[in-house]
Amino acid sequence: MWNNVEDESPQDFINYPSDMLLYYSYTNIQQTNCRSYFTETGRADFSVLSSTLDGRKVELLNNAKKCLNIQGTQLSRDHVEVLGNMACTLDENYIQNSDFYILEKLKKCNDFSDEQITAMENVICSGNTTYGNPSTWNVTTLEQLDILPLYLRENFWRHISTQNKSMFLKKFMKRLRTNKTEKRKLKKLFKACTVSLRSKRSTVNACPDSLGNITQVTISDDAFPFGYETTTFNHCLSAQVVMDNLASLTEKIDDDGMQQVILEKLHQAYPEGLSDQQVQVLGSVSRVASIEQINKWNITTVDTLAALMDNDNGEWDSGKVGIFNFTPTTSLNGV
Numbered sequence: 319m320w321n322n323v324e325d326e327s328p329q330d331f332i333n334y335p336s337d338m339l340l341y342y343s344y345t346n347i348q349q350t351n352c353r354s355y356f357t358e359t360g361r362a363d364f365s366v367l368s369s370t371l372d373g374r375k376v377e378l379l380n381n382a383k384k385c386l387n388i389q390g391t392q393l394s395r396d397h398v399e400v401l402g403n404m405a406c407t408l409d410e411n412y413i414q415n416s417d418f419y420i421l422e423k424l425k426k427c428n429d430f431s432d433e434q435i436t437a438m439e440n441v442i443c444s445g446n447t448t449y450g451n452p453s454t455w456n457v458t459t460l461e462q463l464d465i466l467p468l469y470l471r472e473n474f475w476r477h478i479s480t481q482n483k484s485m486f487l488k489k490f491m492k493r494l495r496t497n498k499t500e501k502r503k504l505k506k507l508f509k510a511c512t513v514s515l516r517s518k519r520s521t522v523n524a525c526p527d528s529l530g531n532i533t534q535v536t537i538s539d540d541a542f543p544f545g546y547e548t549t550t551f552n553h554c555l556s557a558q559v560v561m562d563n564l565a566s567l568t569e570k571i572d573d574d575g576m577q578q579v580i581l582e583k584l585h586q587a588y589p590e591g592l593s594d595q596q597v598q599v600l601g602s603v604s605r606v607a608s609i610e611q612i613n614k615w616n617i618t619t620v621d622t623l624a625a626l627m628d629n630d631n632g633e634w635d636s637g638k639v640g641i642f643n644f645t646p647t648t649s650l651n652g653v
Contacts, residue, residue, distance in 0.1 A: 331355050336362035340374070344381045352385035353400060360402020365428050375407045395419045403427075410437035418447040425464045438466065439474050452477035460486040468494065468507055475511040480545075483511055487541040495569070501602045501632045504572040508544075512573075515547045525554035532559055537566050548575030557583040565599040577603040581611055591615055594622045602631040609638060617644045 331339060331354055339359045347355050359378065367374055382388070382404065386397055393416035398405060405412075405423035410433040413420060418441055424430075430438070442463070445451040449459050455477055460467055467474075467490065475483070494504060525531055529545060532555045536542060543551060560567060560583040571577055580603055584592060591614030597604070604612075604626055617623055623644055 331358040334358070336360075337366050340364070340367060340378070344377070349385070352381075356382045356385060356404075357400050357402070360400060360404055362403060363428075364403055364407050375404075379404065379407065391415045393417060393420065398423055408434075410434055413437035414440055421447065421463075421466070425466060430469050435469050435471065439470055442466075442470070443474060443477070455482075457482050457485045460490070468499070468503055471506075471510045472513045475513070478511070480515075484541050484544055487511070487544050489540070491544075491570075492540045498630065501572055501630070505574065508573050512544065512547055515545070522549055522553065526550060529554055531556065534559070534563055534566075537563050537570065542570055543573070543576060546576070548573070548579065551576045552579045552582075555579065555583060557587040560584060561587050564596060568599055568601040568603045572602065574606050577606045581607055585611065594619050598622050598625040600625075601628075605632045605634060607638075612638060612642065615642070617642050618646055620646075 331351070336358055339355065340362050344355075364375060382401060386400060388397055391411040393401070393412060395417040398417055398420045402423060403426055405420050406427035408416075408420075409431075413424070413434060414437045421438065421441065424434075424438060441447060442449060443452055449455070449462065460478065460482070467486075478486075494507075529550055530536075532546075532551075537559075546554065560580055564580075564584075567580055568577075571580060584596070588596070592600075593616055597615045597617060598621060600607075617626070623642065626642060
């Protein structure tokens with residue numbers, strides 16, 4: 319696309335797709351129209367720029383700073399409004415030094431670097447935003463933050479009560495699963511918002527009365543498995559419940575430790591190994607299986623093999639790739 323549009327010189331930017339404007343040569347833009355250009359460019363999806371054009375993001379920002387007379391890394395609300403989705407490309411210094419309105423623009427980003435996340439947390443936890451002091455945060459606060467809680471870490475979540483977390487996650491987790499959010503992001507979210515639980519319950523040796531044994535009804539709760547950590551999950555989950563609810567469990571459990579518990583319960587129930595049907599619904603749980611466990615899986619259909627290789631469930635460790643014992647039962651030898 320770059321080669322096709324870099325020599326164009328539009329001035330009526332509103333009539334062009336915002337994504338296409340990312341590729342226009344800035345030298346063709348009249349300075350009197352530069353603000354209009356960056357306003358429309360700010361509506362674009364900056365993730366469409368390939369990795370080979372990362373320098374283009376830097377060039378766009380530098381040109382925008384010249385156009386808007388931006389000094390250093392401090393952006394006013396007006397600057398943020400004009401830059402729009404370009405906020406997704408800004409480093410931690412811009413995020414921390416700019417008007418907190420930048421958080422509204424960051425809600426539209428597809429992902430963040432670790433440095434960007436730390437900067438967002440610092441801004442939000444400062445208490446100098448519309449979200450108020452951390453001591454006042456509740457479910458409404460979490461909902462107003464939109465998608466940002468998906469990325470925030472322990473430093474943020476420690477300010478939220480267990481009750482408010484549970485109420486919020488009922489809707490939030492359902493939304494994330496419906497939108498097929500990447501498993502790696504879900505793993506980080508669960509770890510971040512349950513860190514206090516892990517420290518409090520890591521020494522229990524039985525299922526706490528306050529939680530109760532995990533049943534089909536428990537699993538159907540949209541906030542599940544929030545409230546459990548690996549130890550209590552193990553004590554409260556029976557092999558029979560895993561057998562009866564395997565697909566539902568593997569769909570909702572993203573934590574590595576809990577996924578290993580599921581595999582251990584399956585081994586208790588099926589010491590000789592898992593069938594094709596069971597392997598097909600393991601999802602991301604399959605990624606934490608040991609080589610010994612994998613060697614006991616019965617993989618006899620192409621559907622099972624395809625399910626295991628589904629990238630939506632995460633990447634395989636290099637040491638496990640290629641060890642599947644695929645033994646077709648019919649005329650699949652030529653596949």
